Amino acid sequence: MTERKDDRLWGGRFEREPNVQFDAFQRSFAFDRRLLPYEIAVDRAWARALEPIGIFTATELKQTLAALDKIAERARTDAAWLEKLGAEAEDVHHFVEKALFEELGPLGWKLHTGRSRNELVATDFRLFVIDAAAQVQKALSALLNSFLLQAKANLGVPMAGMTHMQHAQPILLSHFLLAHAEAFTRDIARLQHAAASADACPMGSGALAGNSFAIDRHAIARELGFSRITANSLDAVSDRDFALDYLFALTGIATHLSRLAEDFVIFASQEFSYVILPDEFSTGSSLMPQKKNPDCWELIRGKTGRITGALLGLLTTLKGLPTSYQRDLQEDKEALFAAHDQVADMIAVATGALAATKFNARRLEAAASNPALLATEAADYLVHKGIPFRQAHGIVGKVLREAEKQNISWMALPLDALKKISQAFEADFAESLSVEAALSKKRVPGGTAPENVRAAIADLEARLNRKTSKTGAKS
Numbered sequence: 422m423t424e425r426k427d428d429r430l431w432g433g434r435f436e437r438e439p440n441v442q443f444d445a446f447q448r449s450f451a452f453d454r455r456l457l458p459y460e461i462a463v464d465r466a467w468a469r470a471l472e473p474i475g476i477f478t479a480t481e482l483k484q485t486l487a488a489l490d491k492i493a494e495r496a497r498t499d500a501a502w503l504e505k506l507g508a509e510a511e512d513v514h515h516f517v518e519k520a521l522f523e524e525l526g527p528l529g530w531k532l533h534t535g536r537s538r539n540e541l542v543a544t545d546f547r548l549f550v551i552d553a554a555a556q557v558q559k560a561l562s563a564l565l566n567s568f569l570l571q572a573k574a575n576l577g578v579p580m581a582g583m584t585h586m587q588h589a590q591p592i593l594l595s596h597f598l599l600a601h602a603e604a605f606t607r608d609i610a611r612l613q614h615a616a617a618s619a620d621a622c623p624m625g626s627g628a629l630a631g632n633s634f635a636i637d638r639h640a641i642a643r644e645l646g647f648s649r650i651t652a653n654s655l656d657a658v659s660d661r662d663f664a665l666d667y668l669f670a671l672t673g674i675a676t677h678l679s680r681l682a683e684d685f686v687i688f689a690s691q692e693f694s695y696v697i698l699p700d701e702f703s704t705g706s707s708l709m710p711q712k713k714n715p716d717c718w719e720l721i722r723g724k725t726g727r728i729t730g731a732l733l734g735l736l737t738t739l740k741g742l743p744t745s746y747q748r749d750l751q752e753d754k755e756a757l758f759a760a761h762d763q764v765a766d767m768i769a770v771a772t773g774a775l776a777a778t779k780f781n782a783r784r785l786e787a788a789a790s791n792p793a794l795l796a797t798e799a800a801d802y803l804v805h806k807g808i809p810f811r812q813a814h815g816i817v818g819k820v821l822r823e824a825e826k827q828n829i830s831w832m833a834l835p836l837d838a839l840k841k842i843s844q845a846f847e848a849d850f851a852e853s854l855s856v857e858a859a860l861s862k863k864r865v866p867g868g869t870a871p872e873n874v875r876a877a878i879a880d881l882e883a884r885l886n887r888k889t890s891k892t893g894a895k896s
């Protein structure tokens with residue numbers, strides 16, 4: 422039996438040292454050290470709340486706050502110290518208590534009065550998620566700006582809109598780009614929801630039951646920038662919904678990025694040649710000298726799996742956990758940190774690659790002028806001549822079949838050949854069929870008519886400007 426070194430936060434009732442392998446297994450400092458700035462902020466708020474209830478004298482409070490500042494500073498500047506003390510710490514909470522003891526002796530042991538690591542870790546993690554969501558939101562604004570610039574620069578370029586990867590109807594390239602921008606705009610709303618879900622302070626919840634020292638929970642929440650306190654102490658130490666919400670927002674972003682990536686991988690293929698890949702975001706082949714590969718988009722598409730995995734991982738961890746704090750919850754952090762870092766990188770790379778991408782207007786226009794894309798316009802023409810749509814659809818089908826038989830474009834069929842199929846065709850038919858006419862008719866709100874797309878560009882620009890001025894006012 423080894424003599425206990427009583428440095429653990431919970432060693433009193435234990436006779437023997439923990440198994441070495443288990444001890445390494447249960448430690449979390451290696452990853453939760455990332456929460457240190459939040460832990461110290463929470464410690465400062467807690468220390469302040471301990472003074473009015475008589476746990477700290479004014480002097481002790483001052484000494485504790487000064488020591489916490491010193492620890493924060495040292496953690497930033499003295500890597501050797503951080504590593505050494507960290508190697509002995511079970512988690513970030515233990516780390517700070519050890520550092521406080523180094524600074525203050527037994528006074529350092531007072532700060533933990535009435536509180537539990539269960540509420541601390543929930544509070545730190547919420548603060549992390551709030552900051553992380555804001556950071557990713559800023560990155561998405563930059564991505565939206567890349568879409569805006571490309572939509573503006575390519576305004577007027579038509580492309581072949583597709584469904585099922587088959588030519589469908591002409592659209593504007595800018596309309597396609599703004600479709601992606603819409604998806605990322607929804608992601609911003611999801612990030613805001615995740616931040617709102619994290620925005621409740623658990624401090625004062627104790628290990629599960631609450632606090633016996635009449636601590637001022639509202640004052641602590643205010644000092645930490647939370648707009649509210651959690652409502653139920655037991656829920657507060659169990660709840661990781663804010664982490665799920667954040668992972669869901671990240672998964673949404675990654676899924677949208679992977680769709681964008683897929684579009685660009687296809688567009689960069691020789692068969693399409695819609696885009697010219699930027700050298701700065703592409704790689705070559707070690708064997709084939711001619712290759713320029715869309716690796717940036719392939720990696721964005723590929724890394725999406727990890728983000729989805731992080732969400733599913735946490736859902737799986739949480740499934741069936743009893744109410745209250747369980748040590749399983751320690752598994753909430755690593756994957757979320759990694760998903761956050763990955764998504765931040767993915768957005769940054771996508772933003773740069775999109776900005777540097779050149780669109781091949783000639784190829785896009787050539788595809789858009791495939792006559793097949795105007796078949797719906799032909800049916801609409803007949804509708805304007807009073808023919809019920811289903812019948813018009815059938816007539817145009819016959820026209821296409823006849824052209825195929827003659828091995829010519831259906832738009833090259835002379836009027837008398839058309840009249841044999843339907844008397845409704847008249848001399849104005851040919852001139853009504855053009856990409857420009859098809860585009861300009863899509864004037865319904867949300868449609869691809871040039872005037873709508875111009876308005877959508879202006880709207881996105883206004884939204885982005887509002888956002889920048891808002892962040893500008895805050896800092």
Ligand code: ARG
Nearest residue numbers: 449453512538539542750751
């Ligand atoms: N390191 C733990 C976590 O990340 C917090 C500590 C709570 N530990 C405990 N035994 N109650 O969740």
